[in-house]
Amino acid sequence: MKKRTVAAVVGAVLGAAVVATPAHAQDVKLGLMAAISGPIAALAPPMAAASRLAVTHVNEQGGILKGGKLEAVLGDSACNPQNATDVATKAVNIDRVIAVVGPACSGAVLASANSVTIPAGVLMITPSGTSPEITKLKDKDLVYRTLPSDDYQGRALARTLKARGISKVAVAYLNNDYGKGLAESFKAEFEANGGTLAGYSGHEEGKASYRSELATLARGGADTLVIFDYGDGTGLSILRQSLENNFFKTFVGADGMKSEGLVKAIGAANLGGFFVSAPVGEASASLDNFNKAFKAAGENIDAVFATTSYDAAFLAALAIEKAGGDKAKLAESLRAVASAPGEPILAGEWAKAKKLIAEGKDIDYKGAGGDHEFDAAGDVPGNYAFFKVSGTGYESIADMK
Amino acid sequence: MDLLGLANYAVFMAILIGIYALLALGLNIQWGFTGLFNAGIAGFFAIGAYASAILTSLPASGRLGGYELPLVVGWLASMVAAAAIAWPIGKICLRFRSDYLAIATIGIAEIIRLVIRTEGWLTGGVRGVTGIPRPFGDLDYMPSQVAYLAIVATLVLIAYLLVERQVKAPWGRMMRAIRDNELAAAAMGKQVEARRLQAFVFGSALMGLAGALFVHFNRSVTPEAIDPMIATFLIWIMLILGGSGNNRGAILGAAVIWIIWSVSELLTDRLPTEVAVQAKYARVFIIGLTLQLVLRFRPEGILPERQAGSPPHR
Known part of the structure; x- marks a missing residue:
């Protein structure tokens, strides 16, 4: 009797989950695997907001593919492999995303890439996983990151x-x-x-x-x-x-x-006598674009990993557009839209990028957090400068090689 | 939404339920039958995970490992390692009464976590161990998951049958006697401390095996996996909800809690985006509420312990 009650409750919960929102033909879903609960919970809301800003830019400026909307599916990877694999499985199988942004923590990236996204052929771009172990993943060219390895x-x-x-x-x-x-x-x-x-x-x-x-x-x-x-x-x-x-x-x-x-x-x-090294964006006009938009959205522009989260989502959208929504071509398309040569695209310039892609021209995304020229392992080299303290902030004194 | 995706998700959930079921069975031996309050499940899970990872992974510089031994060796080693570490811990701590044991095991799990994080030569430190083989990992997504599920399900079944047999044997009755009235059992000539140690070691070995199954599934392990929330307290909730003292209850509890934990996120995803971030915490609340309700209305769990002869009195 009790067993049946439990079974009924579980069945009802599953059933309710299955009644998902119906997708339109050209709509595309993007998984955002933020670490909302867990040890880096404080960093997650601005990161998710930055990725959502990229999605908003896409939808405001003509949408994705032929009049479709890009839809963000937010999941909680909680900075641990148990939750990250769970949330990745849901994103890939239930929401049918073809690309994910995240997860935030390196251990979560390793586990969910290995057991879910690589076997499923889904593109993964992490905005904050910095472990050198990610470079070594046998990833079928499907795992990228928008910030340099440590x-x-x-x-x-x-x-x-x-x-x-x-x-x-x-x-x-x-x-x-x-x-x-x-x-x-x-x-x-x-x-x-x-x-x-x-x-x-x-x-x-x-x-x-x-x-x-x-x-x-x-x-x-x-x-x-x-x-x-x-x-x-x-x-x-x-x-x-x-x-x-x-x-x-x-x-x-x-x-x-x-x-x-x-x-x-x-x-x-x-x-x-205090000096710091920190990444600097080469295309500062792109960073300005991002800062203006992010501030207008009521967010703190100094939030850690905000620029890389925006870039990861924007790059994923560009790759989807370039590939025409074809999952198998995503990795190749991502490399095409992110690497030189090509017409430079700055943060927020979706309409321009969409037009150029439609015309068959090559583009090169210059992100808010860096140029994102991916190497063979899907890593980006860093642009760093050496800073000293000046007034209430920092002043760059030398480029780092 | 299509059936294949749903099936894939179901298979994935079943694999994790299997891993959690092993943990819950291990805890059931310790708490359900013997009354040992082990609040350091994550520690034994981690020992099993790392033992198998180190023995079977590809060579890497800067840490022990790269022996590339067969999987079976890794899995046996995970059980042996967890048991070997449980033995001295039990030898020292099992003299404590239950609540002191709980505090001691929390501390021990934390020590194990810190050792894993800091001793890079052994465990790869915070970077963890990668390059761990996964059986049938070269197959396509779906077949590879199904194959892994088959392995996990088989091991859970074997563990269940063995534990069930042991508990029905005189050993099981003796354990319950020790749990329910230690003095009486001692007066009957039972070696209380030695028996408790047995239960502690057996339970920990199962937890170690669960750890090994988890890392081979993910092909990697980092200290982030040893989170007490997800690797200790969730298992306690599973066992209490399913029915401590009942092996089927332990497995059922693992299934119910993991399904609630995982599926509730799909429901909160339907909420408007403004509250999406806050909504993620709802499932933690739901799990807590479930536990409260079970403790209030059905403290013996969904499938209570079967008492032969006498009416339930606990």
Whole structure:
């Protein structure tokens, strides 16, 4: 009796789910696999909003294919493989998406690409998965990302420091895929170029004091501390406690440390020896387009991964348009619309792109977060600059090679 | 919406239900029959996952592994490793009364998670292990999923039959005696501590096997998979809802909770986009509410423990 009740409830739930909205012939669905719940929940809403903005641009400027609408299906990948594979399976099989943007976390990308999207032949573009492991996926050319692997930035930063005459540093990294990924590639490149690491240690986030870790690092005798952490989180504590105790003279951070909150909290006057590396968009006109539209939508333009989320969705739409909605041609089309040569397309210029594609002309999308010239593994090289603190913000002082 | 897609989704759900059913069966041995409150399921899940991953994956620089051993070896090793780690833990912690054991196991799961995250030479650290083989992984999407489901279903069936047989045997009655009245059981000459340790080790081995099945399905494992929400508490809810002390209940609970967890998202997707982000939290709420309702109206679970002879008294 009870069993039957349960079966009936489950059946009803399934049944209700099956009564999905009917799709029109030319409508195309795009899966957005944001990490809405879970450890990076705070980052997810602006990322989803940025991807949706791209979808809005497509639909406002003539729609996709022959008068169809691009529809975004939002799923919660929760930053873990269990939920990510589940949400990818639903997107691919129930909503019949032909491309997905996301998931946000690298582990979720690896699992859902391996078990769902690659076997199903669905294009995946992640806006925030930075693990070097994603490069190694056997992906049938179906997995891409719109931000560089952690490898690029760590290596570029190591070369820049060497070029600036710094050859002995201590490294403190946050023990997650971001911090550790950067630290490992930095270490490899720095040591290969003859640099010395006087200290190298990871730390867990959210502790009240890091003085003992910092004291150990300082004992190595380096003047420079390289911090791979977030400037709005633990990185701020590390920097503050190093300054208070005079452990180091110079501090270098990666993009996560480039926070204006940090400058406000510590004060520019105390940050003369603080430098950060951060990605810079070459096509700044594209970034302006995006910022204007994103601000008009009532969102914060400084949100992390917002530009890459927009670009991922916009690129997916361009690839679908170029491929004429044919799933099998998506990867090839994505490479065609993203790579030079071709007429440059900036963020938000859907109508122009659609017209050029219809005329059979080659286009090259210059995104808000970078040019997105994919290499053979579907990765993008980074454009990084070296910044110093200036006023309440940051000022670029050199390009990084 | 077409039938093939629906079938694919159903097969995927069935695979995950199978994996969760193994976890729930493992917990049922520990809690349902022996009364051990293990709140560190995620830890044993992780040990099994990494043990099999390290033994069967392709070689990679910077971490242990790349032995490319056959799958069966990896799966056996996952059970042995989980059991081997459960043994000393049980030896020390099982002397505690149930609530202290719960606190100790939460701590142990956290230690295991941190070791996996930090000891890069062993586990690949936060980058995890990739290049793990998947049986029949070279087939097309649908056949490969069906083949994997067959493997998972077979293992769940074997585990179910073995556990069921063991529980019906005198061993099972002894375990229940220990659970319900430890002093009386000890007075009858039963070795309470040794028996509890047995249950703890057997249950953990099943959890380890579930971990191995999960990583081979995804061909990768990262520390993100060891999230207590999804790898400990969800399984507790499955067992409580299905009926602790009843193996069929454990499997049914896994199915019901995973279906609610997964399908509720399809329902919240029908809500307007303005609340789409907030709506994602609805399923966490639904699961919590389900547990509350079950505890209030049917504390013994959907399929209660079968009591021979005497009326249910718990």
